[in-house]
Amino acid sequence: MHPIVELAALIHPMPEPGTPDPDDILADVREDVHRLRREYADDLEATAFGSDTDPLIAALQKEQGAKEAADRRIRTLLAYAREFHPPRRYSLHELGEASGYTFSGVRTAYGDPEITLVQGQIGRTPRRAAEEQESP
Structure with missing residues (x-):
């Protein structure tokens, strides 16, 4: 097998029988994996x-970029949960467990850039800014 094809197989593993439920969609899932592998290899x-x-270095760089993008999305979601999500406030412990951060790390995982990004994307004012505007 060509090394690039092997790298594609590592990134897009073939599902085992019984993995997709129901089992009758296994052929469709495997076809999708073959397509993803071809696209990745190309x-x-x-x-x-x-x-x-x-190619291995390029694959590692690509995955590092994906990891950084996922971390940015997690920080954005944490900003949303802590600053915008009504009406329930999530505990630091709950958000930490779900995101892979420590409960204290959740507080510092996001900042003004993420809050501004969320505000621009959902078109709402952060909870604390709205509360400050409401109080005399």
């Missing part, structure tokens, strides 16, 4: 060829 080959980078 993209990785183009990236490696275009930048003269080793």
Whole structure:
């Protein structure tokens, strides 16, 4: 097997029988995985060829970028949960367990940039700013 195809197989593993439920969709799921593998391999080959980078290094860089993007999305969700989500306030412990942060890390995981991003995307004022406007 070609190394790029092997990398695609590592990133998009084939499901085991019994994994998708019901079992009768296994063939469809496997077909989707084959498509994802082809797309990944084509993209990785183009990236490696275009930048003269080793495919494994390109794959690691791609996954690092995905990891950073996921972390940004988590911080944005934490800002939303703590600053915008009505009417329930989530505990730091609950948010920490769900996000992979410690309960104290949740407080510092996001800041003004994430709050501004959420505000712009949902078109609402953060809870604390709204509370400050309401109090005399």
